[in-house]
Amino acid sequence: MMETIYTAGLYCRLSKEDKIYGESMSIDTQRKKLADYATTNNITVCDVYIDDGLSGVTFSRPSFERMMADVDCGKLNCVIVKDLSRLGRDDSKANYYYEDVFIRDDIRFIAIDDNVDTLRGYENIVPFMNMFNAMYPRDISKKTRSAFRTKAQHGEFLGSKAPFGYYKDPNDKHKLIVDEEAATVVREIFELAIQGHGYNKIARILRDRKILNPSAYTNQTMPCHYKSEYWRDSPHDWHVTSLKVILENEVYLGHMVQSKRRKVSHKSDKIVKNPKEQWIKVENTHEPIISQEVWDLAHKVLSARKRDNNAGTSQMFAGLLKCADCGNAITYTCKKNYGSFSCSLYRVKGKDYCTIHYISYNDLYNIVFSEIQRHIKTLKKSETKLYNAALSFNKSKKNRETKAFMEQLSKYNKRISDLDVIIKRLYEDSVLSNISSDRFYALSKDYEAEQLQLKSQVDDINAKLAEYDKAESDARSFVELIRKYIDIKELNAKILNELIDKIVIGNKYIDENGEKVQDITIYYKFCGNIEY
Template sequence: MLKQQTKLRVRLYARLSKDDGDADKESNSITNQLQMLRYNAKEKGFEVIGEYVDDGYSGTTFNRPDLNRMIKDAMDDPEPSGIMVKDMSRFGRNNAMFMYYVEEIFPNNDILFIALNDDVDTRFDENEMMPFKSIMNEYYARDTSKKIRSVKKTTALSGGFCGSFAPYGYVVDPENKRKLLVDPDTAPIVKRIFELSKQGNSVHQIARTLCEDGVLIPRAYRAMKNGTLETSTGFKFPTDWVAKNVKMILENQVYLGHMVSHKTQTKSFKNKKPVAVPKEEWIIVRNTHEAIIDEETFELVQKFISVKKQPNKTGRPNIFVGLVKCPDCGRNMAFSNPNGREPRFRCRTYVRNSNLCTTHAISYEALQQIVMSDIQKHIKNMEALGDQFIQEMHELSEKGGSKKIKQFEKDLEVAEKRIAEIDSVIMKLFEQNALGKISDERFEKMSSAYESEQKELAQKRDELRTKIRAEEKKTQSTNQFLETIRKYETVTELNRSMLVELIDSIYVYQAEGTGKDRKQRVEINYRFLAGSQCGIA
């Protein structure tokens, strides 16, 4: 029970957020709330001992700075006191939390609660409607949240921008807040990040380069544009780029000119913590704004950032990173110089367990020579044979592509046939379960195994379809290969740019023979050619 005192000491609390809508925006403004609270405190003869404001915070969360500070001050106060708000919704729209504070925490700590517009005053026992009003406040928050989500989804589906701030490299169009414009200050930095990745730099190396060059991180750049760089507390070091930030930029399709939305969502209208949405559920609308990065560069970069770049002890960069693979196990080859010997590539599976694969070892220098020689061979043939070479390349591409496509189509047919068979099996299991011929437990176990197999097959089917489309595209891209290779007519030394522009993958086979009789097949798959080229080490 509250101790008797001659004059009630109260703390005033005001809150406003986007959740409160526009209809009641003026009457709910922080200024109007405080004016109303001060006036009523004076009329009732209360002593105001503090004013607390949370502007821009949702009522569904009770983790608000000034709310927490006010409750702490009231609980630490040795004398009885009260908390006064305009209405119950200002204190919060989460019914469980509201009732917990008002009926448990406050009475146990000699704290009164007064909501003026709702006629709630815990000094008296006439508060029967308080629980019902609290439930309605929560319902309002739920309904508002549902409407906001619906509006955002509609905006996203139409290709409109609905984020809190523009992605790094863009600004929001001042005449249309749903449209993005290229930011002339940061777009060149985005291009530089992609170029550094294309050259073989890891996300950690790119972050270190940007940091050394004093480039502001995205959050610091926004603060600078808002004039709050010196006072902002959202970061400690304004140029402290980290690999995670770089990777997010490199993976963002927004730089292709596509609007990508619904990548995260909150757990519920009460819990505002963002959770990742599965990639297949993202909303992507193509060609909604000007692109900063072209499709070819973006695709190349995706291929290389998906490769985990292990630091090596060779003291030299590996220009082949992400390209050299083992044809038997399909894994990327490891680059090292064991026992201080000449740097070389070995099968990564073999390195971890020599019983699972063979070495496929090849020296770094030998691989460089094979690849460079093959590229120069194409350049010389192109110069010497002219149109005849172009025709031969078309024929080679079509022949190689046709062979691969036929194999992929055969594998696809097998996968689709098995998927259909599993559908039939699961249907029969269901019928047997319905007739009581097999138990529910047995049905669950068997159907689960079949569904798991079907899921793997569906994934394999999608991969095969993608490979078929890629090979079909390659057979039509011979001219693009010739245009690209012409750029390197005068180059005498292999470099990273040449590799990523021309080559899709390099497969190194297990060597045969020893000494002078040692031979090793190296398969070079060019990006724009369906046929493979081979060299001998």
């Protein structure tokens, strides 16, 4: 009988995890071991197939697939690996290749360290060995997730590349440093949002100004980061998704927010979003690019969900207008290039629920602009007068609400003291056996729960009272805001949202003189409604 001549492919694999945990020898050592075995056993080596840095969980590996293609076309009739785990760590697929490919098609398969050779036929131990090999990546996956979670909880950056506006510290890849060139673009994006521009309008502005999008900028600073060349065709095209990522990323406040996504399992590359409560947020881990004030203002404007009108301009009052009667939003409509506002509840449900509260866009603009100009004139004439007017509202509000809070505080504190006495007496009755232990625990549990709730309410009231003590600083902040816009020539969304908390629109009515009037009340930041 003629002896079979074996032409072998030597397959070497080493995953990133193997390198980290030292579970397998290097590629070079594997190759030498396989070559020595082939020489000793008179097996001809056709080619060496190497997958370096690739997990055994997947069998979609370039060199493995090339080797199996050579098996299929008859170029190889033998495959040699160091051990079964080098073939792969998915037991179902490893068993498939062992049983349904190598044994069925009479391809000699040798795993040197596991003493497996199909020349001896099927070996029952192999499926069990494959099962144990499959447990290894599960364990490594758990260890890796745990290590990453610990790093994330300590505020260490774990991404493959820094967010747009930052770069990784050359001395510590887990720290972020502001990239001033890109950070300037980030600041401008937030500024454009504050001015009332929507995502599409911001994208057009950046594109028209030939500003590199994040992908193009990253490739300019890190040429090897992206393998794809698609970004070269449109380096200045900005997409809504990119802008949303920037405008919603708290990394620009100096906070690290991670664990937003996760792999379904160690066997799958599918990524799913984690619920927000599972995110890991660590504050003040690096230098911020924008302030909390800018963040809040941008998101206030964006949350109004404004839409461009027929003229293609943004509606600057979006999110600021409230109905004086029902409290719902006053919303904008534009017909034949004529803009106006009316109560959203009235528009949806009709006059049985609220009245129209109609006001034209031009009338509202003129009223608000003239009111702001009035405060500017006051500031120019007498800063003290403007300061006292702002302070007066805060103090009157404080006087009104403080009295009610103090009455509540006295009531709650008295009840807390009474409960202390009651609980003490219950304890004494329990010690003296006047009541059973079960009765004591039942009653004391209820009283202690009530006391805990009251203490929480006391803390809330004290916190609100502490806020009222900021009256003077708030009045100064309002004066500085007016000073900031002392030379304004027209209104825009940024100015409105920086100066104003809300504008309450009343319904038109006939006064005692028979004239039609409408109450418009402006509540400013820091000081509310100002009257001189």
